[in-house]
Amino acid sequence: MAPFLFTFFSLFTIATAVGVVVNKNAVNAAMCLLLSLVGVAGLFVQLDAYLLAFILLLVYAGAVVALFLFIIMLLDTHDSKAQGLNKLSGVAPLAALGLLLAGVSTFVAKGKLATSDLLTVPAAGANLKLYAYQLFTTYLLPVQVIGFLLLIAMLGVIVLSKKHEGLDDTK
């Protein structure tokens, strides 16, 4: 059952990811991205990483892709025609594809892992309570730093998107 599910979710993820690139309609592409994320979440569930799977579904599939859809609908994308490729930008993806294939094949050939029995390895991410304890004890400092990261990200959005008028009197 497990190998079948793995194959199914892998193929599903790859097929929908190709769909994101190939689709001409931006809304359909975003929906394909959502399905691709669902596929990845399925793979995470098989690895016992339930928390990661659900965060992926809630945050990415639920919030981020929904945001993409909003933006696509706000922008009028009908008029834009796909530009024809010139010669150089036609060669670049081919070269990238070649490099990618070379990289993947090297990893397949040389990156063989001497795997131990996977069942003996504890799935640390599966235990939500342990995860939460780690977050608020061992990794407390990074959590605090991320708080500041989110603060400046929010400030940045406000500063960059707001219209500033009547600021002459400040200096």
Next chain:
Amino acid sequence: MTPELVKVAAAAADNQWGAIFPELMLACLALALLVLEIALPKKLHVYIPDFALAGLVGTLAGLIVNFNSATLGHETFNALLRHSPGGQVMRAFFLLVAILVCVLARVSLAKQKMPRIEFYHIVLVITGALMLLAQSNHFVMLFVALETVTIGFYILVGYFRQQSASLEAGLKYLIMGALSSGMLLFGISLLYGVAGNSALAGHSANALHYASLAQFLVANPHNFLASAGIVLVLAGVAFKIGAFPFQIWVPDVYQGAPTPVTAFLAVGSKAAGFAVLLVLARDVFASYDWLVIPVLTAMAAATILFGNIAALTQHNVKRLIGLSGVSHAGFLLLGVVASMGPAAHVNATGAVYFYLFAYLIASFAVFGVMAHVAGADDSDQTLDHYAGLAKDNPFLATILAVGLGSLAGIPPLAGFMGKFFIFIAAFDAGARWVLALAAVGVVISIYYYFGWIKAAFFKVWTPSGEDNVPRPARTPVDMVSGVALCLLAMASIFLGFYQGPLGQWMSVK
């Protein structure tokens, strides 16, 4: 609670917040700025940047007084941080950078209709993250601090959003930065995966911790996946320092970003990359020096040549200083290479730190002059705008000459001593052919730096071209920036003669 959880909770006792007091000060200062902006009436807002500046100077003074703190040489925060003398030096370095960025921002922001307080807030948060980055001892801490820095820079680069060049630079930096973070993360996850594999010798459940990873790498000296991970991590860091072939974003982003941010990127972000690289290459990846040394050596050689040759043809001074910064990254990489491997030179690390300080002092002198010469369009600063500077404003012209001379490595300025120390270390470490290339690079760099000096001292402004665009008016130098520029120029000259305390600090490992 299960025993495991008790153990985990006990580990929290290791969170010694006193050990990161300077960073906490910066965080509180950053929040205080926002509160003051709300609380104070509008006409008092002018003083908030001065408050930030005073807070930064106070933090720097406190750090220097407590330089040999009790936590020095220890790991805190459950080994997420390690407080080393090198880390202390970099903390002082980043605080100095932040002070100078704030001084520049006072000049540059006055020419734009943009909110000001948020700029200082973001600069403070980035500085705190840079300081944590230089002390990180764990890949989780490294990545979180690095992302905080990078996200702050995305905002700052696009800060002058009425100017399309700034927006373009922000977008380019966002895409390139995301790509480099992706590479770094892929490298980290490869290392974590392979070092956590219980079938391999020396595996560790805490493989993101530097010392555990280093142990694993010693036990598996030629693992393919580990080497792929190391190369990817080095590539991610090379993006930050702008080393060839990851320098592609540098000219456009440096040109479009506001001048203080260009200075912050050129000095702060680059130095952070080197602080991380020194720790990773010398301690963590030490047993893979068969891989790391050739990679970094080739990168150093290509970076020095590319930066200098590309800077030759630039007419826009921001692009010029960006590309010359690429070549400085090459010299610094040479110093990193000299500090590694069996032939390592004892003073090579110290030479890298000294070079970073000399580069900071000289760069900020030049950027300070640029901020005063620039007009309202911050991205359009060409060599022509410097024509007649020596006659109109001899003070700025002198500072410019000292700064550029130090960057070019003219004796007796600090930049010369920096290059000299690096070259000695590289010579002793046996990197002779790169040294020959570096000498060629220095000669090329003198040509374009002196072209700039020539424009300031010997050219007379003539309204050139078809459209007769007037030259942007120069900002008069006020007291704070005048004192800062004067101190920078004097430090450049002074450090050329006497390196005493800096040399002493830095020879400690």
